[in-house]
Amino acid sequence: EDQVTQSPEALRLQEGESSSLNCSYTVSGLRGLFWYRQDPGKGPEFLFTLYSAGEEKEKERLKATLTKKESFLHITAPKPEDSATYLCAVLDDYKLSFGAGTTVTVRA
Amino acid sequence: DAGVIQSPRHEVTEMGQEVTLRCKPISGHNSLFWYRQTMMRGLELLIYFNNNVPIDDSGMPEDRFSAKMPNASFSTLKIQPSEPRDSAVYFCASSLDAGHSGYTFGSGTRLTVV
Numbered sequence: 001e002d003q004v005t006q007s008p009e010a011l012r013l014q015e016g017e018s019s020s021l022n023c024s025y026t027v028s029g030l031r032g033l034f035w036y037r038q039d040p041g042k043g044p045e046f047l048f049t050l051y052s053a054g055e056e057k058e059k060e061r062l063k064a065t066l067t068k069k070e071s072f073l074h075i076t077a078p079k080p081e082d083s084a085t086y087l088c089a090v091l092d093d094y095k096l097s098f099g100a101g102t103t104v105t106v107r108a
Numbered sequence: 109d110a111g112v113i114q115s116p117r118h119e120v121t122e123m124g125q126e127v128t129l130r131c132k133p134i135s136g137h138n139s140l141f142w143y144r145q146t147m148m149r150g151l152e153l154l155i156y157f158n159n160n161v162p163i164d165d166s167g168m169p170e171d172r173f174s175a176k177m178p179n180a181s182f183s184t185l186k187i188q189p190s191e192p193r194d195s196a197v198y199f200c201a202s203s204l205d206a207g208h209s210g211y212t213f214g215s216g217t218r219l220t221v222v
Contacts (some may be wrong), residue, residue: 034210043199043213044151045110087151094139094206095164098151 002027002092006099013106015075021102023088029104033071033092035064038101044087067087078106112214114200120220126188129217133202140212142175142185143199151199157183158206166193190221 003026015017025033032051049058049066051064057064061082063074073086085103089096113132121127142154156164157177165175172191177183178219187194198216201211 031208032210041215043201043215046210048210049210071148089151091207094156094208095153096141096207096211097153100150102215 002090002097004088004090004097004099005087006086006102008102009100010103011105012074013078013104015079015106015108017075018078020073020075021052021073021086021088021104023073024069025090026069026086026089027072027082027092027097029092030090031093033066034089034096035073036055036087036089036098038087039084050092075104078104082106082107082108088107112202112212114198114214114217115152115213116217117215118220120222121185123191123221125221126186127190127194127219127221129185129198129200129219131183131185131200131214132181133200134212136206137202138180139203139206140177140183141203141207143201143213145174145197145199145210152207154185155199161214161219171189188217190219192221195219195221 005024035047040065048064054069065072083106085101086091087101089098115130140157145151154167155175160177175185197216199216201213203211
């Protein structure tokens, strides 16, 4: 069965303090690794898809990278509006299996 | 596009009552997914439809849960009878290509069974 483990569970950052979130996975046939952002009371919002080891994607202050066993989401110089829960998921055929998420809080 | 639309946003019901959650997927998307989110178990896939046909319902907890997709623009998730342990946020998501380019989620229905 697919397994996705995210760490840390929670991350408290000062505004401008860069950090990284980890997502390790085991899946029989990876068809994609996805990062989502979820704000309180809302559904997950798509950020990135990575398909192969070595691939990188960027969006504003966020950068996602992928290896054969894990993915990192780097947050550079975060702002308070980057506070959210970040979810990692792996696609196996049609099913997205999610990790428990990392809750990021950025203080001004 | 208005995105995936779910209703109601919040539902409070008494144990034993029937609950129906509704979802309108994005027009043109041929895959629809129902997920449940709890603190203990995170996001879990309940059922997957492709072209209105249920493909995988292995995540449906028990016979009290049922889902239908009578046409490409509407799906329901029904719980009968409801129990307190069914309290969770239920998300509907849709996709163009069986999820390969990711899902678009609705805002969810927060269900509380008292």
